[in-house]
Amino acid sequence: MLQLTWRPLDVGDAKASADLLNAIEAVDRIGENYTEEDTLQELVDPYADLERASLAAFDGDVMVGYMKVRHRPTADVVHRVFLDGGVHPAYRGRGVGGALVDAGVAAAKVVHALHHPTLDLVVDVHKAEHIAGVADLVRSRGFAPVRYYQxxxxxxxxxxxxxxxxxxxxxxxxxxxxxxxxxxxxxxxxxxxxxxxxxxxxxxxxxxxxxxxxxxxxxxxxxxxxxxxxxxxxxxxxxxxxxxxxxxxxxxxxxxxxxxxxxxxxxxxxxxxxxxxxxxxxxxxxxxxxxxxxxxxxxxxxxxxxxxxxxxxxxxx
CATH class of the missing domain: 3.40.630.30 (Gcn5-related N-acetyltransferase (GNAT))
Structure with missing residues (x-):
């Protein structure tokens, strides 16, 4: 059985995050490569509440999956929060992605209640169409496609x-x-x-x-x-x-x-x-x-x- 350590992301995870994202890019080929400075910039996003709305899975010192939710500073009628994440190709098909999506939806509810509790909540996921398994995973959690970006x-x-x-x-x-x-x-x-x-x-x-x-x-x-x-x-x-x-x-x-x-x-x-x-x-x-x-x-x-x-x-x- 897969034994992983789970905890929120923090700014000290920039190197591990870059390593994970580059391992993902090597397989998914979406055209996104990262330096440690790039991932640090995402971790210090002022609207990413890492303590309440992020989660990373580690196998020893290696990050093998993560999710991060970013809320909106302002919203009108609908508060659309953005759920980002990924799983190392060697760890896919073992329940990690599903656990991260579920945690992300739960975290979206938490930050929504803190920032825009009177509005409707929608959770958005943005992924390249060709990545294997993404459509099946998000559909299984109730997500539906609403927009396409070329x-x-x-x-x-x-x-x-x-x-x-x-x-x-x-x-x-x-x-x-x-x-x-x-x-x-x-x-x-x-x-x-x-x-x-x-x-x-x-x-x-x-x-x-x-x-x-x-x-x-x-x-x-x-x-x-x-x-x-x-x-x-x-x-x-x-x-x-x-x-x-x-x-x-x-x-x-x-x-x-x-x-x-x-x-x-x-x-x-x-x-x-x-x-x-x-x-x-x-x-x-x-x-x-x-x-x-x-x-x-x-x-x-x-x-x-x-x-x-x-x-x-x-x-x-």
Whole structure:
């Protein structure tokens, strides 16, 4: 019988977490490699309550599975908590994943009662569609697919053309002085995106302007006031593993009143040219397949092509 030690995650688990996630990547091939600094950044997420809402399984000193729940700083009507986790490939099919999902749903109820007790609770799981066993596991716990997200990629090189900027618009690179303008536009632009919520300053620093942030490839569009944003991240561990420098467009958005003017296309073209000029081999982005703003079409028109698809699974509790 499998004998494991179970306890909540803590910030001292960054190395063990990175080792586990890299072992998972070696089999699942979802394109996510980690350094210890990357996993530490996730462990210090201000909205991940490790004591109340995380669990890790250890075989000796080796982490073989984990789950972590992140609650929302703000919510309206529905509080969607995010349940993340994984199991070492050598330990799958032995009940570890099921135990972690069950613990995650229970933990979601705990943090929900602390932060948004009057709202409806939904637990979300986001996983690559091709990972063996995930669909059967989450379906067995009552989760159902509610959204699909497509990863798109664009090879870079000298052939990337310059994209004209619409009249009256100015595109500028990120500076610390204007960081709040970037966050403001992101929050305004994503108000009507499914499942999105405003990012407070502490979450912005944790998820966006961390060690993966690429300020030279992050741009703001102004029409007097800031109206569009594109933020790029890069993961050192991915390049170390694959040899490919991938500029990931993590945030791309335009405030509602300025859409249909070519602002997003101008930002994408500007960022593609900048990434090529700075020695990146590829650009990538993840888009909601059902996004009413037509993001997928904008990226496909810019030359992006689909690769991996992810599924958002949801469980109303």
């Amino acid at each position: 990863r798109l990629e664009h090879p870079l090189g000298d052939a990337i053309p310059a994209t004209p900027v619409p009249d009256g618009l100015r595109v500028e690179a990120w500076t610390e002085e204007h960081d709040e303008d970037f966050r403001f536009v992101r929050n305004e632009a994503f108000q009507d995106y499914w499942g999105a919520a405003p990012m407070p300053a502490d979450l912005w620093r944790n998820k966006i302007t961390n060690q993966t942030f690429q300020p030279r490839l992050s741009f703001l569009a102004r029409d007097g006031a800031p109206v569009g944003v594109l933020v790029t991240l890069w993961w050192e561990a991915d390049t170390a593993e694959t040899g490919i420098r991938d500029a990931h467009f993590m945030v791309v958005g335009t405030v509602r009143d300025h859409r249909k003017r070519g602002i997003a296309s101008a930002l994408i073209g500007h960022a593609l040219r900048a990434a090529a000029d700075h020695g990146y081999h590829r650009a990538s982005v993840s888009v909601d397949s059902a996004d009413a703003s037509g993001a997928a079409a904008i990226f496909e028109k810019a030359g992006f092509t689909p690769t991996t698809r992810h599924v958002r699974w949801a469980l109303p509790v």
